[in-house]
Amino acid sequence: MPNWTQNFHSLLNLFLELQCPLCQRPTPQEFCQDCTRQLQRCKLSNPQEFWRGELPVFAWGNYSGTLKRAIAALKYDNQPQIAKPLGQWLAKAWLDSQPQQRLIVVPIPLHADKLKMRGYNQAELLAESFCDFTGLVLQPQGIKRIKATDAQFSLSASQREHNLADAFVLGTEFHRQRPNDLVLLLDDIYTTGATVRSAVQALQKQGISVYGVVAIATSSRNIVPTGNNKV
Numbered sequence: 001m002p003n004w005t006q007n008f009h010s011l012l013n014l015f016l017e018l019q020c021p022l023c024q025r026p027t028p029q030e031f032c033q034d035c036t037r038q039l040q041r042c043k044l045s046n047p048q049e050f051w052r053g054e055l056p057v058f059a060w061g062n063y064s065g066t067l068k069r070a071i072a073a074l075k076y077d078n079q080p081q082i083a084k085p086l087g088q089w090l091a092k093a094w095l096d097s098q099p100q101q102r103l104i105v106v107p108i109p110l111h112a113d114k115l116k117m118r119g120y121n122q123a124e125l126l127a128e129s130f131c132d133f134t135g136l137v138l139q140p141q142g143i144k145r146i147k148a149t150d151a152q153f154s155l156s157a158s159q160r161e162h163n164l165a166d167a168f169v170l171g172t173e174f175h176r177q178r179p180n181d182l183v184l185l186l187d188d189i190y191t192t193g194a195t196v197r198s199a200v201q202a203l204q205k206q207g208i209s210v211y212g213v214v215a216i217a218t219s220s221r222n223i224v225p226t227g228n229n230k231v
Helices: 002-016 033-040 065-076 080-097 112-118 122-134 157-163 172-176 194-204
Strands: 057-062 103-107 143-145 168-170 182-190 210-218
Touching: 033 065, 057 065, 057 080, 065 080, 065 122, 065 182, 065 210, 080 122, 080 210, 103 122, 122 182, 143 194, 168 194, 182 194, 194 210
Parallel strands: 057 210, 103 182, 182 210
Antiparallel strands: 143 168
C-alpha cells in the first residue's frame, strides 16, 4: 500500500506540473532546468557596461537565442508567468551592481488598444517582479502612451524616432503628484532606445528627472556611445 500511494502521488505531481513555455517539458518552475541553463548563458558578463552617458542603460542579457524566444513567448504567446523569473534575474543583477538608493520604477506602458488585445503589459509584469525583489517603489501609472505606434522591429532608427514622437504623456499618478525621487524606467527590450527616449522627454518636460533605464535584454550594437545619447 505505501508503494502504491507513493506512485499515485508521483503520478499526480506529474500531471500537476506546468509545461515549460519554451520546450513544453513538465516543470514545477516557470522554465525547465535545461531552458533555464540556456537562458543563463544569454546573461551579459557586465550588465552595467552601458550605464553611462545622458541615458544610462542596464540590461541583463543579450537579445538573441533562448532569451529572445522567451521574450517573444511572454509578449505574443500569452505566457505572463515568464515575467517573474526574468524580473528576478534582472533585479539580482541590479542589486549586485548598483548602489542602493530611493528610486521609482516606471514600466514603459502599452497603448490602451494593445493592452486590451494582449491582456497585460509585459513591462509592468517584469517591473512587479523586479520591485518585489529589489524593494524599490513601483509606479505603473507614471506615464501613459497616447499614440498607437507601428511595430518597431521593421523600422529603421530614424523611422522609430518619428514613430514614437510625442507618444507619451504623464500618467494619472504623476499628474496628481510629482515624484520626489528619481525615476528608473523599465522595458523588456532596449534596442535603438527610441521608446525610452520618448518616455524620458515626456517626463523631463514636466521637470521629472530620470535616473536611467533597465531592461531584461538589449541588442548592444544599437546602444549609442557615451556622450552621444540624445534624450
